[in-house]
Amino acid sequence: MPDPEEAAMAQTMIEAAEAPPAAPLLEVPEQRPEDRGLPLVGRLFEFIADPLALMRRQWEAYGAVAPLKSRLDEGVMLLGPDACEEALRNKDKAFANEPAWGKIVGPFFHRGLMLMDFDEHHGHRRIMQEAFTRDRLSAYTERMHPAIAEGMAGWGTDAKFKAYPALKQLTLDIAADIFMGGAADTSRKEMDRVNKAFIACVQAAAGIVRADVPMTRWGKAYRGRHVLEDFLRHYLPAKRATATDDIFSVLCHIETEDGERFSDDDVVNHMIFLMMAAHDTSTITTSTMMQFLGQHPEWQERCREEALALGPEPTMAELEALQSLDLVMKESLRLRAPVPLLVRRAVRDTAIQGHRIPAGTDVMVCVQFSHVMEEYWTNPMVFDPERFSPERREDRSHRYAWEPFGGGVHKCIGLYFAGLEVKSIVHRLLRNYHWTVEPGYRAPLDNHSLPFPKDGQPINLVRSGSNR
Numbered sequence: 001m002p003d004p005e006e007a008a009m010a011q012t013m014i015e016a017a018e019a020p021p022a023a024p025l026l027e028v029p030e031q032r033p034e035d036r037g038l039p040l041v042g043r044l045f046e047f048i049a050d051p052l053a054l055m056r057r058q059w060e061a062y063g064a065v066a067p068l069k070s071r072l073d074e075g076v077m078l079l080g081p082d083a084c085e086e087a088l089r090n091k092d093k094a095f096a097n098e099p100a101w102g103k104i105v106g107p108f109f110h111r112g113l114m115l116m117d118f119d120e121h122h123g124h125r126r127i128m129q130e131a132f133t134r135d136r137l138s139a140y141t142e143r144m145h146p147a148i149a150e151g152m153a154g155w156g157t158d159a160k161f162k163a164y165p166a167l168k169q170l171t172l173d174i175a176a177d178i179f180m181g182g183a184a185d186t187s188r189k190e191m192d193r194v195n196k197a198f199i200a201c202v203q204a205a206a207g208i209v210r211a212d213v214p215m216t217r218w219g220k221a222y223r224g225r226h227v228l229e230d231f232l233r234h235y236l237p238a239k240r241a242t243a244t245d246d247i248f249s250v251l252c253h254i255e256t257e258d259g260e261r262f263s264d265d266d267v268v269n270h271m272i273f274l275m276m277a278a279h280d281t282s283t284i285t286t287s288t289m290m291q292f293l294g295q296h297p298e299w300q301e302r303c304r305e306e307a308l309a310l311g312p313e314p315t316m317a318e319l320e321a322l323q324s325l326d327l328v329m330k331e332s333l334r335l336r337a338p339v340p341l342l343v344r345r346a347v348r349d350t351a352i353q354g355h356r357i358p359a360g361t362d363v364m365v366c367v368q369f370s371h372v373m374e375e376y377w378t379n380p381m382v383f384d385p386e387r388f389s390p391e392r393r394e395d396r397s398h399r400y401a402w403e404p405f406g407g408g409v410h411k412c413i414g415l416y417f418a419g420l421e422v423k424s425i426v427h428r429l430l431r432n433y434h435w436t437v438e439p440g441y442r443a444p445l446d447n448h449s450l451p452f453p454k455d456g457q458p459i460n461l462v463r464s465g466s467n468r
């Protein structure tokens with residue numbers, strides 16, 4: 001009997017010998033002089049003004065693999081789901097996260113899961129997976145409802161309600177409970193300082209001076225990181241001592257089947273990253289949903305009917321079965337991906353879509369552009385949640401046509417958590433409020449870090465129920 005492994009290897013060799021020779025690799029197109037942008041920062045300001053417009057211009061000028069170079073960086077933009085898929089699947093392990101994300105958020109979120117690579121990332125992800133099992137998610141959901149009810153208690157009727165800052169505060173309050181399990185030793189004033197420290201870290205992504213210089217975004221973030229570390233280390237011994245169902249305690253106690261656990265440093269680093277990863281993304285998604293529901297009363301009513309059919313504190317399974325809300329969430333994530341672009345660095349020579357990508361190249365995986373390409377979506381700029389319905393499933397036009405949570409080994413580990421949090425918030429809003437937004441309103445986005453509405457996203461909010 002031939003050894004099956006040897007037989008398979010022989011078969012592979014025969015196939016390789018018979019395969020037509022690989023086509024020679026193309027070079028990434030030369031950047032046109034008019035696309036050089038400003039000295040040093042290149043096209044940064046063009047990106048900040050309108051990322052999608054820049055992505056579109058690049059696609060039209062160069063196609064799926066577009067040069068984006070400045071005096072400091074050798075970059076390539078990947079446009080369209082084929083190119084994005086190749087980079088995110090990372091078949092030959094040529095792309096690393098740490099050197100790319102590290103340049104943007106590194107000192108403040110170092111050793112967070114997204115900033116780890118290859119075997120180390122795999123090891124940490126296996127442990128962290130234990131914090132996101134269905135049982136755990138179900139426990140977080142139960143805890144979330146009272147935190148949301150309390151956070152929303154102060155909201156009243158207001159013709160110019162600023163939805164974005166209110167939701168940001170709400171998701172911070174939820175995080176204090178679900179992630180931290182409360183912070184009994186910390187006064188309200190001290191907690192505000194911690195929140196500010198956290199926000200300083202998040203905002204560092206848009207810093208132009210990338211060093212510890214006082215008063216700059218990075219300077220503030222360096223100090224912020226210290227505040228966060230001190231805060232978490234203060235509570236660490238108590239969290240290690242007693243297992244509770246907040247994420248901080250869970251990270252202290254989880255272990256894999258092989259008995260692997262997080263060290264104290266790991267717990268602190270993962271906590272800081274997790275809070276960052278969960279916070280702005282969920283806030284942006286919720287506020288986008290509020291905008292579209294305010295502009296499309298028929299959808300708001302449809303979602304409200306489903307919300308009223310359930311109690312005020314639905315279980316995880318009930319939330320997952322809210323069909324209309326799910327369609328609205330997917331469509332909102334499509335039109336405004338909270339993370340519009342992912343970054344990688346080639347750590348060895350590789351190729352994307354037949355183009356040579358030398359080691360050292362920074363690549364930008366342009367998720368948001370895939371979401372609005374006419375090749376994959378009908379009337380892509382129109383809010384049409386039904387496109388995700390079982391009859392249409394436009395997102396199936398390509399495996400990476402809709403990729404708000406990324407793909408490959410770094411795909412968002414919190415995507416189910418995010419769905420539960422966002423839906424729990426909107427569920428309660430639908431039961432207690434009606435709201436409208438001007439049909440022609442377009443949120444003026446600040447794109448320095450993740451895209452948020454600069455005007456706070458005013459809505460006309462009318463209270464219609466009493467914490468039901």
Ligand code: HEM
Pocket residue numbers: 097113114115125274277278279281282285337338339342343404405406407409410411412413414415417418
């Ligand atoms: C709507 C909300 C969210 C969106 C759109 C989102 C999006 C993403 C994306 C695009 C990535 C991939 C980054 C990359 O490949 O470079 C990612 C990774 C990650 N996300 Fe989320 N996220 C959301 C909510 C959350 C929440 C609620 C948590 C935690 C509770 C979380 C934790 C993480 C972590 C830990 C990673 C790194 C995973 C890894 O590298 O293995 N995210 N997220």
